[in-house]
Amino acid sequence: MSAEKDKVLGNLVRAVHILEASNAFALLVPEVRVNIVYALENASKIEDVAAIDGRITLVKGKVKAVGYPRFGASDHMARLIIEVMKYDRSYRAGINFAWSPELSNFLKSYVLDKGWEFAWIDRTKEPEEVMKVDGKSIPWKVRELLRAGHGKIPKIFYESSGWGKEPLFVLLGKDAVQVALEVVEISEAWMRVIKRR
Amino acid sequence: MSAEKDKVLGNLVRAVHILEASNAFALLVPEVRVNIVYALENASKIEDVAAIDGRITLVKGKVKAVGYPRFGASDHMARLIIEVMKYDRSYRAGINFAWSPELSNFLKSYVLDKGWEFAWIDRTKEPEEVMKVDGKSIPWKVRELLRAGHGKIPKIFYESSGWGKEPLFVLLGKDAVQVALEVVEISEAWMRVIKRR
Amino acid sequence: MSAEKDKVLGNLVRAVHILEASNAFALLVPEVRVNIVYALENASKIEDVAAIDGRITLVKGKVKAVGYPRFGASDHMARLIIEVMKYDRSYRAGINFAWSPELSNFLKSYVLDKGWEFAWIDRTKEPEEVMKVDGKSIPWKVRELLRAGHGKIPKIFYESSGWGKEPLFVLLGKDAVQVALEVVEISEAWMRVIKRR
């Protein structure tokens, strides 16, 4: 157990080094900041998922992890990955990043090249009885993802703007280093697009 | 000029020490994290307003400033205080914190005792032509505040939930230490309410 | 290789959480601050040894890791553990901490109970031709340790005061979590001694 925990925490350390080394990734930091989660193989509760304490933010314009990786440091993203893992155990890690209509258009064609499934969750369709009950929201979202992915959880998706909620992308992968490398590649491609304008 | 800058930055340092020393203030940290701004006397642009680089967040459940105070470190809150100062030069500092319906109800009576004006900005009323044009949103908000305050900027107010926007309280004051002390007092009163439940 | 690196980095993360959670360990932070190193199994160069970037220090009197674990973040302690591993491959981690004559007396009896070997390196005996040549100092120290330990590397030892050098204890172990737990236990026992005075 300790050895598996070490592997998860250390993989998050390497993921943070990758994100902090990227100038382009600064473009994708949302208002709520970035979190990256990585779950133990049989994760069933928040304490089985490690994340970055204080999240990842910008200081002097540079990407910076605020605290250390810690099990139980995330709530929403941790519950999301646990729910995702009920349907697809090849995913154990996820990262969120800023959504914008322009980035979204760009990513639609980007993911085609990658062969990734792309989807979104329309928060306006969330039924009121789901919103009101604690813990019902995330299962509803993952069912929506399954529907959008024709029974498969998509590799990348966004949650659209909601009432009081910032729209956000989520990228899923097998471990934290993988999603960090993939999101850095996305941000570098996106930076090239912006500079061409 | 340098002496005034030192006073502003140092006052923010003391404000951060006050916030970090409070356990109760952790209750009021929103998803977008806290920023506290303090403007030079004749502030007219973002670079004239100092704020906490990387904002103030929670690490291991404790309040923690991510970076140092720096002029130009805030965008939204900086523009808000500059706009407020056009109407009331007794305000030079502001802090934002989490809104919830319960806290809002509590604060309505709390501010009565203090003799503070309390108001809110209904983001759903923001005209589309205001939202679409960069830099029009904050002047509209401050005009709304003036209207709600019968020609006076209220000491405390919230921006209601918006499309993709978290609802947030803002507390205004003459300097950063003052708003830090006041928000810590609010958070301690609020903690006592929660514990009584 | 990546999996082994993750395990080493994550073990250091857990070690830091253990050290930061200890109030007593603050007593043992020397002027040069603490570093804790953990080497890959076949470590032969500094880049094979992970340590805490910026070391571990005190902020507001509390133990605080300055940066993240990183391979190549330590020089002296990294070269020491590599040299130690040439003689005893059961050691892969080490931590340094403050020496004082009182603590040293206390530890002499403490280690008897533990069954640990205790030794010291007398820096005044370091030959001039060793001091002058880069990279000769650490092999000399480890030979001194072997001599003091009758052919075995002692689990705990100190380097005495030197010319321009602070005296320091070093505790060796199989991994970073082990040495963190052991040094916290030492610091708590030492705190009890101090309080009794």
Next chain:
Amino acid sequence: MSAEKDKVLGNLVRAVHILEASNAFALLVPEVRVNIVYALENASKIEDVAAIDGRITLVKGKVKAVGYPRFGASDHMARLIIEVMKYDRSYRAGINFAWSPELSNFLKSYVLDKGWEFAWIDRTKEPEEVMKVDGKSIPWKVRELLRAGHGKIPKIFYESSGWGKEPLFVLLGKDAVQVALEVVEISEAWMRVIKRR
């Protein structure tokens, strides 16, 4: 009093921004790390002197303040500046940095151009009765400085290697920003020397 404290803390914030922006200053960070102190005008005790909590160190090879400026955060440097101020009230700030024989030779000619007094304290001459009594060491050092400076406290000096003590330079000035700018200029000149070799 609060206004004076704000000015001191804010001046230290600006000094830290200056030091962190310098790549060259990384060359001058000693094992015990850098501290920079700035005293209130009538400072008489440690709590009247502000310094950087956790000192200033290197993370990923870059200069980084560990914590915030705080009154009472320094011990040795705080007592040194208080003692200096008994003889010369134009000094209220100081910074320490790494000594080496090569840098020392370089600085001897550098300070000639600047018209600064340069001196050193020979720790080997410290009488045993001074070393043994707490609080006697710093007054002795400052008397040595006065002697070396012919009755004037020198602007820059070093404490030579001592038994268990790293040799260190100290630069004095009227405020923290001044000494930060001066030490950055020194480190940049020194970097040019090193690169020419």
